[in-house]
Structure formats: structure tokens, C-alpha cells
Amino acid sequence: MGRQPCCDKVGLKKGPWTAEEDQKLINFILTNGQCCWRAVPKLAGLLRCGKSCRLRWTNYLRPDLKRGLLSEYEEQMVIDLHAQLGNRWAKIASHLPGRTDNEIKNHWNTHIKKKLKKMGIDPLTHKALSSTTTEPQQSQQKNQVSKGGLKSQAVDKSPKEPETSLQSTTSEEKSMGSPLFDPMEMMMMMDNVDGFCTDEVPLIEPHEILVPAAPSTSSSCDSSKLLEELQLPDFEWPSDCNTSSDDNNKKKMSLWDDDDFNNTWGDLLSDRSELALDDSLSSPLIQCPTRMPFDQEYSWAYI
């Protein structure tokens, strides 16, 4: 049985989102919270399909996203989780607050894969490359299931596991390999704090979207603050984004320049008045130094 397209594609815009579209989507979600995605484009005045709106929001506009390259710690976590879970990016992402499956998937394909190969490790099996050529690729079979197969095979045929962090990690998964650290333990700890797993992210209501009253006096890319708030264990972030050896990273991290950040939300909030937003929305927003992921190009300059 063929599925109907998620939306009528006639007349719908595709390709990169414009600043204006972003603004519309943000304003809509700030006003209404996340609701039925199919209805979002219509209600928000966007010529996009709902799916595209959801993707844009979850991968780029969501206020709880971190930006910038993954830290070494996060990278190691991804590698380890991948060894256990395979290409279940969403699940992996659920263990890395502020990271999206798309981001992790991209990072895996562009960075980690190469890194592992360079180290002589097969990124599919997580075993030494020399040994993978002769051994039956159990791990690969488990992890690298053809399109759509992942869900239809053992992984998700079992009764739906509670998607709560590593609680869903099966004993079988746990028995596989020997992680460099114990993500289970890590996740248990994380679950005990106010952090979240993307699996568990509730629908965001307008009053739940938090906006910083003022940027931190330190560099806004000082993720350690955020980590402190989350009370994550022994999470070492670069104290300054300039410590990154990667110029590209520097550039991206600098997108979180205090000024930009301040202007971003300040402008947004001032703009929102034009949309006749409920004033009650404004005050609770000014609460928490949550970061918004807008990049240089957009940086709300259009506001």
C-alpha cells in the first residue's frame, strides 16, 4: 500500500530556509507551541510541508540545541553508543542533550568514520580493520540493516521499549564489546538531573520556551556553564571556544557571540510584539540562559 505524500507538494517551497521563514516558524511555535506539524505551515503562513517545518525546528531552530562541533567527550560517546546501537542516530542523539540525530549522523559520516579508519578501526564493526575482513560481521549485521530494515528486524520488533535514555539499552547491547566508559551509568546520572533526552522532549508550550535575559558575561560558547546547570558528571568542555584547534569550529562557535545572542533574543522579543503575542509569554521567557542556535547568516539580522 503506497503512502500518500505527507503533504500536497504542489506550490510548496523546497531548499534552504530563508530568514523570513525561520522567523515565521519560530514566532508560530513561540506563540502556539508545537502542535500538529501538518497544520503548522498553513497556520504559520509558510509554503513548506509540515515535515520540513518539523525538521527545521528540531534540527536547527530549537532553543535547546548546542551548536558547534562535538567535543571529544561527545564524540567518544557517539562512537561507543554506535558500537552498541548501530546507526540508530535518534537513539544516540537522545543520549547527547542538545544534539540532533542529523547532526550526529553528519558528524559520524564526515569526521568519526575517517578518524576511526585512520586509527585502523572499522567504523561499522568497531573492530580492528584487519580482523574485520575475515570475521563474520555480526555487529554490522546487527547495526547496519538496510533501509527500513532496522525497524522491521529484531531491534524494534520487540515491544516498544521505554525510550528513556539507556534504560532502553538491552542486556544484549550491554554485553557487546567493552565501552571505554559506561554510558549506562552516565545516562542514569543524566536522567536524574533536569536534563532531557530528545526521546523524552515534551511538546514545547510557549511558556516553556526560555529566553535568556542577558548573555553570560563569559563567552557564550562556554558550554561548561550549561553543563554545570545540567550537573553532568566530569564533562570537560573547552573553557573557551578559541581553544578549539579547528578554525571552522571557532567560526561556528563564534556565532554565539554575546552580542549576536543578545540581539537575537532581544530583537525577537521586540518583534513579537508586532504579532500581538500574549504579554504573558514574555516574562517567563526571561528566565534561563538557554541558548538559541542561530547562525551567522541568519542571526536574526532580518528582524
Place this chain on the structure above:
DNA sequence: AAAGTGTGCAACCGCACAGTG
């Protein structure tokens, strides 16, 4: 400086699952 090539990432596509009537 220009052309060619490589890289990274945002976005799209299509499938599967869950929920509902």
C-alpha cells in the same frame, strides 16, 4: 586570480511505526 576538487552540513525522500476511527 581562476579553476578544479574536496568537505561539511542542511534539507529532502521514502519507509515504518503508532494512533485513531
Place this chain on the structure above:
DNA sequence: ACACTGTGCGGTTGCACACTT
């Protein structure tokens, strides 16, 4: 049980930018 809708997920693509020649 079935049809249908909405959503989530993973794979893939295309483009912009960086780098090299």
C-alpha cells in the same frame, strides 16, 4: 481487521564554502 493520518527515523543528495593546484 483495516484504512488512513501524523510523525519519526535513517539514508541520501545537493549546495556552499574551503582548500589546493
